[in-house]
Amino acid sequence: EVQVVESGGDLVPPGGSLRLSCVGSGFTVNSTYMNWVRQAPGKGLEWVAVIFPGGSTYYADSVKGRFSISRDNSKNMVHLQMKSLRAEDTAVYYCARDPRLGWLQFFDYWGQGALVTVSS
Amino acid sequence: DIQMTQSPSSLSASVGDRVTITCRASQSISTFLNWYQQKPGQPPKLLIYSASTLQSGVPSRFSGSGSGTDFTLIISSLQSEDVATYYCQQSYTTPWTFGQGAKVEIK
Numbered sequence: 189e190v191q192v193v194e195s196g197g198d199l200v201p202p203g204g205s206l207r208l209s210c211v212g213s214g215f216t217v218n219s220t221y222m223n224w225v226r227q228a229p230g231k232g233l234e235w236v237a238v239i240f241p242g243g244s245t246y247y248a249d250s251v252k253g254r255f256s257i258s259r260d261n262s263k264n265m266v267h268l269q270m271k272s273l274r275a276e277d278t279a280v281y282y283c284a285r286d287p288r289l290g291w292l293q294f295f296d297y298w299g300q301g302a303l304v305t306v307s308s
Numbered sequence: 309d310i311q312m313t314q315s316p317s318s319l320s321a322s323v324g325d326r327v328t329i330t331c332r333a334s335q336s337i338s339t340f341l342n343w344y345q346q347k348p349g350q351p352p353k354l355l356i357y358s359a360s361t362l363q364s365g366v367p368s369r370f371s372g373s374g375s376g377t378d379f380t381l382i383i384s385s386l387q388s389e390d391v392a393t394y395y396c397q398q399s400y401t402t403p404w405t406f407g408q409g410a411k412v413e414i415k
Contacts, residue, residue, distance in 0.1 A: 223404075225352075233344075233352065233395055233406040248403050249309075282351055292358050293399035294342040298351035 190214035190297050192283045197302030200273050208268040208302050210283030217259060221286035222266040223295065224257065226279035234279075238286070239266060251277075273306045280304075310334050310398050314407035320415045327383040329410045331396035336376045340400040343372055343381050346409075347392045356381065357399075388414055 196208040210222070224236040237247045237257040245257050256269040266283060281302050284295035311334035321327050331341065339359035344352040354363045356372040359379060369384045383390055391414055396407040 232409045233346075233397070235402075235404040235406070238402070246402050291340075293340070293404070294354055294357040294397075295344070295352070296354050296363070298353070301351055 190285070192285060192297055192299040194281065194283045194299040194302040197281065197304050199305045199307065201308050202274060202306055204273050204306070205269070205271045206273065206304060207270070208281055208283075208304070210266045210268075210299060212264050212266070212285070215285070216261075217264050217266055218261045221288050221293070222257075222259070223284045223286055224266075224268045225282045225284050225295065225298075226277075227282070227301075228276075228279045231279075236281070237268065270304070273304075275306050278304060278306045309403055310337065310400060310405050312396055312398055312405050312407040314394075314396055314410045316410060317408065318411040318413070320413045321386050322415045323386055323388060325386045327386050327390075327412060329381045329394055329412075331374075331379040331381070331407050333377045333379075333398055333400075337398045337400035339375045340398060341372075341374065341379045342397045342399055343370075344395045344397065345390075345392045346395065352395065355394075383412075386412070386414070 191213045194210050200206050223238045239245050239257045254272045258267045283299040285297040313332045341359045343356040346352040360372045371382045373380050393409045393411045395409050
């Protein structure tokens with residue numbers, strides 16, 4: 189059974205750093221496209237970052253230069269390193285798998301989410 | 309970035325009603341359009357990808373159509389378990405972008 193499980197959410201002061209982790213089971217994270225999508229309280233969904241099977245990474249403009257997505261193949265995990273955190277980064281962060289069928293991109297498995305609160 | 313606009317933002321319908329949600333892209337995205345359902349306190353769930361392909365395990369009362377800039381999600385007979393917020397997402401180009409959501413409630 190395919191599953192993704194996030195961890196690492198916490199309360200962080202503005203300007204602080206935090207690392208989120210996502211462990212996959214039932215598939216190998218380095219053979220697919222792994223994403224982070226966030227949802228601010230009471231708001232909609234915002235794509236944050238993706239790591240390709242080959243290792244290329246892409247980011248939303250809102251986090252570029254502050255967030256970094258990486259992968260640990262030995263542990264079947266994906267990480268999101270977040271720096272210079274702002275109040276507007278407060279959100280539930282979901283790890284989501286994109287199986288990429290040919291040209292078709294979509295998120296087929298999502299974790300339960302990790303809550304990041306940026307506040308003093 | 310491609311902007312996705314959904315309408316209505318919320319609706320109330322009776323069990324058994326046909327429900328239609330629309331999604332408009334700010335530029336043509338062919339059929340690179342996905343739909344998700346999010347129930348309160350849960351992560352989103354994929355319903356439809358490539359505008360009209362039903363994800364495995366999703367009830368057949370859900371259907372999607374459209375191409376270019378205009379897309380539709382239809383629930384043919386609304387059930388109580390369909391109470392949720394529905395999001396469209398374009399998969400034409402990064403950054404992947406979502407609509408603002410359409411909240412469906414039971415009247």
